[in-house]
Amino acid sequence: MPSTAIRVHQLGKQFQLGARKERYRTVRDALTEGASRIWQSSRGLLRGTRRRGRAGETFWALRDVSFDVQGGEVIGLIGRNGAGKSTLLKVLSQITEPTAGYADLYGRVGALLEVGTGFHPELSGRENVFLNGAILGMKRAEIRRHFDAIVAFAEIEQFIDTPAKRYSTGMYMRLAFAVAAHLQPDILLVDEVLAVGDAAFQKKCIGKMGEVAKQGRTIVFVSHNMAAVRTLCTRGIVLDRGEVSYQGDIERAIYQYFESLATPSAASSDGPVSFTEVRIGGRPTGSIQSGDPFTASCRFSLAAALPSFRILCAIQSVNGDALAVAPLHHHEFRHLNEEGIHELHASFPPLWLRPGVYSLHFRLQANDLNSGKSTYISDSIMLDVSGDVAPEMLYGALTPRVEWAAPRNSSSRAVNSEAPHAGAAAPR
Amino acid sequence: MMSDQAAVPARTPMLHLAPSESWVSLRLGQLWEYRELLYFLTWRDIKVRYKQTALGAAWAIIQPLLTMLVFSLFFGRLAKMPSDNVPYPIFTFAALAPWTFFANGLLQSSNSLVLNTNLVTKVYFPRLAIPIATTLAGVVDFCLAFVVLLGMMAFYGVHPGARVIWLPAFLLLALVSALGVGLWLSALNVKYRDIRYVVPFLVQFWMFATPIAYPSSLLQEPWRTVYSLNPMVGVVEGFRWALLRTGTAPGPMVLVSSLAAAVILVGGAFYFRRMERTFADTV
Numbered sequence: 001m002p003s004t005a006i007r008v009h010q011l012g013k014q015f016q017l018g019a020r021k022e023r024y025r026t027v028r029d030a031l032t033e034g035a036s037r038i039w040q041s042s043r044g045l046l047r048g049t050r051r052r053g054r055a056g057e058t059f060w061a062l063r064d065v066s067f068d069v070q071g072g073e074v075i076g077l078i079g080r081n082g083a084g085k086s087t088l089l090k091v092l093s094q095i096t097e098p099t100a101g102y103a104d105l106y107g108r109v110g111a112l113l114e115v116g117t118g119f120h121p122e123l124s125g126r127e128n129v130f131l132n133g134a135i136l137g138m139k140r141a142e143i144r145r146h147f148d149a150i151v152a153f154a155e156i157e158q159f160i161d162t163p164a165k166r167y168s169t170g171m172y173m174r175l176a177f178a179v180a181a182h183l184q185p186d187i188l189l190v191d192e193v194l195a196v197g198d199a200a201f202q203k204k205c206i207g208k209m210g211e212v213a214k215q216g217r218t219i220v221f222v223s224h225n226m227a228a229v230r231t232l233c234t235r236g237i238v239l240d241r242g243e244v245s246y247q248g249d250i251e252r253a254i255y256q257y258f259e260s261l262a263t264p265s266a267a268s269s270d271g272p273v274s275f276t277e278v279r280i281g282g283r284p285t286g287s288i289q290s291g292d293p294f295t296a297s298c299r300f301s302l303a304a305a306l307p308s309f310r311i312l313c314a315i316q317s318v319n320g321d322a323l324a325v326a327p328l329h330h331h332e333f334r335h336l337n338e339e340g341i342h343e344l345h346a347s348f349p350p351l352w353l354r355p356g357v358y359s360l361h362f363r364l365q366a367n368d369l370n371s372g373k374s375t376y377i378s379d380s381i382m383l384d385v386s387g388d389v390a391p392e393m394l395y396g397a398l399t400p401r402v403e404w405a406a407p408r409n410s411s412s413r414a415v416n417s418e419a420p421h422a423g424a425a426a427p428r
Numbered sequence: 429m430m431s432d433q434a435a436v437p438a439r440t441p442m443l444h445l446a447p448s449e450s451w452v453s454l455r456l457g458q459l460w461e462y463r464e465l466l467y468f469l470t471w472r473d474i475k476v477r478y479k480q481t482a483l484g485a486a487w488a489i490i491q492p493l494l495t496m497l498v499f500s501l502f503f504g505r506l507a508k509m510p511s512d513n514v515p516y517p518i519f520t521f522a523a524l525a526p527w528t529f530f531a532n533g534l535l536q537s538s539n540s541l542v543l544n545t546n547l548v549t550k551v552y553f554p555r556l557a558i559p560i561a562t563t564l565a566g567v568v569d570f571c572l573a574f575v576v577l578l579g580m581m582a583f584y585g586v587h588p589g590a591r592v593i594w595l596p597a598f599l600l601l602a603l604v605s606a607l608g609v610g611l612w613l614s615a616l617n618v619k620y621r622d623i624r625y626v627v628p629f630l631v632q633f634w635m636f637a638t639p640i641a642y643p644s645s646l647l648q649e650p651w652r653t654v655y656s657l658n659p660m661v662g663v664v665e666g667f668r669w670a671l672l673r674t675g676t677a678p679g680p681m682v683l684v685s686s687l688a689a690a691v692i693l694v695g696g697a698f699y700f701r702r703m704e705r706t707f708a709d710t711v
Contacts, residue, residue: 094552104441
């Protein structure tokens with residue numbers, strides 16, 4: 001029954017670095033750069049080879065990417081910034097052409113790389129729905145059929161004939177997403193659209209995407225929002241510097257992605273200072289319960305005494321936002337600047353982090369007062385937070401158990417909330 | 429598209445994405461599939477063109493009208509330019525109406541891809557739709573100017589006669605010429621923004637190379653045909669012949685102009701398609 005929806009085989013995409021950096025070229029540049037290039041490329045044309053550009057001026061945004069997606073699967077495409085996720089989506093949605101390999105798509109493709117593509121501020125909401133729908137590949141009859149549903153979803157019935165430039169950002173986004181949400185392709189490619197808009201909007205988007213997934217459509221979803229990826233996706237593909245570093249189970253994919261986050265910084269043993277170990281709760285991989293206190297520890301070695309340095313321990317979300325930063329000045333523990341191996345323990349109170357994966361970093365910054373140079377090293381570990389929370393609570397960065405009270409007249413009576421849903425069930 | 433997919437369950441991909449060969453087909457069939465988008469883009473360009481301008485669509489008339497006044501004064505009155513035995517104002521306006529259409533089409537379509545960067549980098553559709561829509565939107569402006577032209581013909585008592593049925597063919601020729609040149613320029617403009625500065629000059633020079641202020645009857649015969657390699661020569665002479673009943677039978681001129689326009693259009697379309705694959709990366 002399940003058949004292949006997308007087959008990507010050794011796909012590569014190369015960019016000319018120069019062409020990417022400069023906004024555009026002028027004829028003069030082209031002339032000075034190139035009679036020899038023209039000669040080379042025309043020779044290449046004759047030989048049937050394509051000019052690949054001069055070495056060192058190009059880079060591969062995607063390299064040797066291969067994977068298959070079955071019909072009805074929801075794939076999370078994750079990776080750090082610049083890993084090639086967006087480029088891959090652009091290739092799959094035909095916006096840009098691959099340089100090597102191929103991709104086969106079995107079905108009608110709809111791409112949602114941006115919410116509100118082609119919206120024109122001078123046109124009314126109604127006109128924009130039709131224009132935007134046509135741009136996304138819908139037929140006029142199709143748009144007309146869904147028109148009422150689109151307007152209802154966007155909740156802007158009374159403003160539908162107002163020019164879009166008078167809309168608030170929220171209205172604009174809602175209308176734009178509403179159009180896109182009614183696109184009915186077999187394969188839907190979605191890039192980070194949930195990054196915009198407020199929590200309520202994001203919630204609506206996730207809900208709609210889940211609905212679309214249930215209809216058996218194939219979705220490739222790019223996001224930095226691991227909570228959304230976790231909820232929606234069945235399988236994950238991790239891209240790292242243009243290559244597939246993992247594909248498979250979504251939980252493992254997220255884990256893999258986090259490990260890749262730690263790699264470049266882990267190498268930082270700079271001269272006299274180095275981290276030798278970072279642990280959480282005494283173990284090399286940290287997994288904790290959301291409401292539990294925990295202790296992060298590190299060892300670092302000093303080859304020589306350092307006059308002055310600072311250490312901090314920080315927790316970062318998958319998006320790279322710092323959620324908690326705990327600084328330590330060396331004068332709190334005088335012995336730390338002596339030569340040798342030191343151990344530090346940082347005990348965190350319950351943080352009530354939203355279940356998901358985080359990274360925990362130790363950073364050490366040493367200032368050499370004589371030369372004015374500062375040494376900066378860090379080491380990271382993944383912090384896997386689990387917990388049992390109501391779905392609504394996932395829209396907050398923190399998921400504390402909140403106690404509600406409803407004083408009536410002067411006599412107040414506390415309501416104890418033991419169950420996790422109690423907080424969220426209250427009216428907003 | 430959906431029915432295709434239902435008929436052929438899985439094994440043949442609907443889309444095969446791979447590096448393309450050096451020369452690519454025009455994929456006119458696909459352009460036809462996207463005709464509704466073409467319609468919406470044209471409609472958008474028409475609706476938006478004069479939004480938030482005080483004079484609105486009057487701009488479509490003001491431009492050729494003022495040019496006509498200036499030309500009538502300097503070329504008609506002062507320089508006593510011959511005008512094929514037709515009152516000079518209408519002689520030049522009959523040329524200015526299609527010329528303005530051509531010149532604006534050129535200016536706007538050459539900039540169209542750059543103006544629509546957000547579309548080009550975020551969604552797929554045949555890119556040809558953008559310059560085509562921009563050029564087509566100019567037809568509305570032409571129609572307004574044409575109404576003025578009809579008014580002037582009534583004023584000067586010029587009756588076109590049966591030849592007027594050829595007029596749509598000449599308008600088509602103007603459209604083809606504008607689109608052909610527009611395709612070249614818009615594709616070039618993506619990579620070389622110099623085009624933005626080149627186009628106004630180009631339009632200016634082209635205007636003097638077209639018999640707008642003067643009749644092409646000033647040229648002797650072997651040269652007149654060579655001269656009509658400029659497709660706008662055929663358009664302008666055709667307009668005058670069909671509307672003003674000027675003596676010059678434009679047969680060979682129109683033929684040469686049509687051939688030139690066709691070559692420019694086909695070449696432009698292929699060049700455009702060839703450049704299209706890097707638009708999203710370079711724009």
